[in-house]
Amino acid sequence: MSSVAAPVADRLAVIGLGLIGSSLLRAARAQGAARVCVGYDHDADIRDTARVLDIADHIEDALSAAVSEADLIIIATPVGVIGDVATAIAPHLRPGAIVSDVGSVKAAVAEAFAATLPKHVHGVPGHPVAGTEQSGPEAGFAALFAARWCILTPGPETDAEAVARLSAFWRRLGATVELMSPDHHDRVLAVTSHLPHLIAYTIVGVASDLEQVTEAEVVKFSAGGFRDFTRIAASDPTMWRDVFLNNREAVLELLGRFTEDLIALQRAIRWGEGETLHEHFTRTRAIRREVIETGQDTAAPDFGRRPAPDDQA
Amino acid sequence: MSSVAAPVADRLAVIGLGLIGSSLLRAARAQGAARVCVGYDHDADIRDTARVLDIADHIEDALSAAVSEADLIIIATPVGVIGDVATAIAPHLRPGAIVSDVGSVKAAVAEAFAATLPKHVHGVPGHPVAGTEQSGPEAGFAALFAARWCILTPGPETDAEAVARLSAFWRRLGATVELMSPDHHDRVLAVTSHLPHLIAYTIVGVASDLEQVTEAEVVKFSAGGFRDFTRIAASDPTMWRDVFLNNREAVLELLGRFTEDLIALQRAIRWGEGETLHEHFTRTRAIRREVIETGQDTAAPDFGRRPAPDDQA
Numbered sequence: 001m002s003s004v005a006a007p008v009a010d011r012l013a014v015i016g017l018g019l020i021g022s023s024l025l026r027a028a029r030a031q032g033a034a035r036v037c038v039g040y041d042h043d044a045d046i047r048d049t050a051r052v053l054d055i056a057d058h059i060e061d062a063l064s065a066a067v068s069e070a071d072l073i074i075i076a077t078p079v080g081v082i083g084d085v086a087t088a089i090a091p092h093l094r095p096g097a098i099v100s101d102v103g104s105v106k107a108a109v110a111e112a113f114a115a116t117l118p119k120h121v122h123g124v125p126g127h128p129v130a131g132t133e134q135s136g137p138e139a140g141f142a143a144l145f146a147a148r149w150c151i152l153t154p155g156p157e158t159d160a161e162a163v164a165r166l167s168a169f170w171r172r173l174g175a176t177v178e179l180m181s182p183d184h185h186d187r188v189l190a191v192t193s194h195l196p197h198l199i200a201y202t203i204v205g206v207a208s209d210l211e212q213v214t215e216a217e218v219v220k221f222s223a224g225g226f227r228d229f230t231r232i233a234a235s236d237p238t239m240w241r242d243v244f245l246n247n248r249e250a251v252l253e254l255l256g257r258f259t260e261d262l263i264a265l266q267r268a269i270r271w272g273e274g275e276t277l278h279e280h281f282t283r284t285r286a287i288r289r290e291v292i293e294t295g296q297d298t299a300a301p302d303f304g305r306r307p308a309p310d311d312q313a
Numbered sequence: 314m315s316s317v318a319a320p321v322a323d324r325l326a327v328i329g330l331g332l333i334g335s336s337l338l339r340a341a342r343a344q345g346a347a348r349v350c351v352g353y354d355h356d357a358d359i360r361d362t363a364r365v366l367d368i369a370d371h372i373e374d375a376l377s378a379a380v381s382e383a384d385l386i387i388i389a390t391p392v393g394v395i396g397d398v399a400t401a402i403a404p405h406l407r408p409g410a411i412v413s414d415v416g417s418v419k420a421a422v423a424e425a426f427a428a429t430l431p432k433h434v435h436g437v438p439g440h441p442v443a444g445t446e447q448s449g450p451e452a453g454f455a456a457l458f459a460a461r462w463c464i465l466t467p468g469p470e471t472d473a474e475a476v477a478r479l480s481a482f483w484r485r486l487g488a489t490v491e492l493m494s495p496d497h498h499d500r501v502l503a504v505t506s507h508l509p510h511l512i513a514y515t516i517v518g519v520a521s522d523l524e525q526v527t528e529a530e531v532v533k534f535s536a537g538g539f540r541d542f543t544r545i546a547a548s549d550p551t552m553w554r555d556v557f558l559n560n561r562e563a564v565l566e567l568l569g570r571f572t573e574d575l576i577a578l579q580r581a582i583r584w585g586e587g588e589t590l591h592e593h594f595t596r597t598r599a600i601r602r603e604v605i606e607t608g609q610d611t612a613a614p615d616f617g618r619r620p621a622p623d624d625q626a
Binding site for chain 1: 393417442443444445446447452461462464491497500501502504505506507508509510511512513514515516517518519520521522523525526528530531532533534535536537538539540541542543544545546547548550551553554555557558561564565567568570571572574575576578579582583585587590591593594595596597598599600601602603604607609610611614615616617618
C-alpha cells in the first residue's frame with residue numbers, strides 16, 4: 001500500500017554511503033519515500049561504487065551540491081564527524097529543511113546540531129536501531145529498517161511539524177518511531193548496544209592472545225558460544241570508537257555495574273556456590289522469552305542459522 | 314552412503330534424554346550407527362515424552378536394564394551427576410563395553426570414570442561441540458552433530474580399539490573427531506564456550522536490574538546487540554552451574570585476563586584514547602573471518618536470521 005502513497009520528502013540527501021546510508025537510499029527508493037534521492041560520500045571510491053550499485057538518482061561529487069536543494073538531509077557518517085558535516089553543510093541549507101542523522105549516540109549530536117545548524121532549518125537527531133556486522137555500500141539493503149525501531153530525540157523547542165514529517169519518513173521505510181530525550185536514548189543504548197559491543201570486543205581480544213590455547217583452536221571450537229561474539233566484534237571499528245568516545249558517562253557507569261556482577265559470579269565459582277549460580281542463570285531466561293515474544297529476535301534455535309550444505313549428510 | 318554401512322555399535326544406551334541425549338538417539342537411528350538404540354532418563358515424564366517422540370527402540374524404566382546389554386553407553390546428563398551415574402551403572406556393565414559422555418568439562422569426568430568404572434570396561438570421556446540454547450527431548454534433532462567437532466579425551470592407557478570404535482560412532486553421526494588431553498580440553502573450552510556463557514549471563518543480568526532504564530526498554534531496543542547475548546543466557550541453568558563448578562581453575566584464570574583487558578578498554582574510554590580503541594576493534598575483525606572461512610559460522614549478516622513475516626512490507 002505504502003509504495004503508491006505520495007513521497008514524504010521532495011529531495012532526500014544522504015551523507016555517508018556505508019551500510020546505513022546506502023540502505024536508507026535503497027529503502028527510500030523502494031518505498032517512494034522521496035521524489036528525488038541524492039547521495040554523497042567524502043570517499044570518491046565509495047561514490048563510484050554507489051553509482052555502480054545505482055542506489056540513488058544522483059551521487060554528487062560536492063557536499064554543497066548534495067544538500068543545497070534538499071528538504072531532508074540525513075547524515076549517515078560515524079558519530080565523530082557528524083558535527084563537522086553539520087558545520088560544512090550549514091551555509092548551503094535551504095530554509096525549512098530538516099537535518100537528521102543515524103548515529104548511535106544522541107546527546108553529542110543534539111549539541112552539535114544546536115551549535116552548528118542555522119536557525120532557519122530543523123535539526124532532529126535520529127537513530128534507527130538496525131544494522132548488521134557488515135560495512136560499506138554493498139552491504140546495504142532496502143529492508144534493513146522494516147519492523148525495527150527508529151528513535152528520534154527532538155528538543156522541547158523543535159518544530160512539531162518537522163518531527164512529524166521525519167517520523168512519517170521513517171514509518172514509510174517500515175520502522176516504528178519512538179521519541180525520547182537524547183540523554184535517555186544514550187542510557188538505553190548503552191545497555192542494549194554499547195556495552196554488548198565492548199564486551200564482545202574484549203572477549204574476542206582475550207581469545208586471540210593466549211599462550212596455552214592457539215587462535216586456530218579457538219576458531220575451530222568456536223561453536224560452543226564464542227562465534228556469536230565474533231559477529232559483533234566484527235563491526236566497524238571507526239563507528240564504535242566514536243560511540244564510546246561520545247557516550248562515555250553512560251558506558252562507564254554501566255561498566256561499573258557489569259564488573260560488580262561479574263566479580264560476584266566469579267566469587268561464587270571460586271567458593272563453589274552452586275545455588276547462587278543456578279539462581280542467576282535461571283533469572284536471565286525470562287528476558288530471552290520477552291525478546292522473542294516482542295518480535296525482536298527469531299525463536300529458531302541458534303538464530304535459525306542455516307546449516308552448511310553438508311549438514312544434512 | 315553412510316546409512317547403508319554396518320552399525321558401529323550393537324546396542325547403544327543413552328542416559329539422559331535432553332537436547333543432546335535425544336539428538337544422539339535420533340542421529341544414531343538416522344545413520345544406522347547402532348543395531349539397537351536404548352534410552353533412559355531418571356525423570357518419568359521425560360521418558361514418556363521420549364516414547365511419544367519415538368526416538369529410540371526402547372526407553373527403559375530402570376537404569377540397570379538400559380545399560381546391562383549395551384556395548385556403548387553414553388551419559389548425556391549435566392556434568393555434576395556423571396560421577397553418580399557412572400557409580401550406579403558400574404555393577405551392570407558387560408565386559409568390553411565403552412562408557413562415554415557428552416559433558417562440557419572433561420578433567421572432572423576423566424577422574425570420575427577412573428574412580429568408578431570397573432577395569433573390564435573402557436571409559437572414554439567425550440564432548441561434541443554442538444548444541445542450541447533450547448533444552449529437553451523435544452529440542453533434539455538428528456543433524457545436531459553434523460559438520461561439528463567431537464572431542465575425545467582418552468588417557469594414555471585407554472584401549473586404542475575402544476577409542477577407534479567411539480571415534481567411528483561419532484564420525485557416523487557427521488562429526489569430526491579430535492583427540493586431546495582432558496586438561497587441554499578444559500582450557501580450550503573455557504575460552505570458546507565457558508567464558509562467553511558467563512559473560513552473557515552477567516550482561517543479561519545487569520540489564521534486568523537497572524533503575525533508569527526499564528526491562529521493557531531493554532527488550533524493545535535489543536536488536537542493537539543485546540539480543541545476541543540473551544540467546545546464550547537462555548541456556549540450561551543446571552548444565553551451566555555444573556560446568557562452572559567443574560572447570561573452576563581454567564575459568565577463573567581466564568576471567569583474570571578478561572577483566573584486565575576490559576579495564577584497559579575502560580581506561581581508554583575514560584581518557585578519550587581513540588587510537589587504542591580503534592586498534593583493538595580492528596584486531597578482532599580477523600577472527601570473524603577465520604570463523605567463517607573454517608565453516609564454523611554462516612557468512613550471512615546477522616547469522617542469516619530470518620526476517621519476520623512483515624519484514625518485507
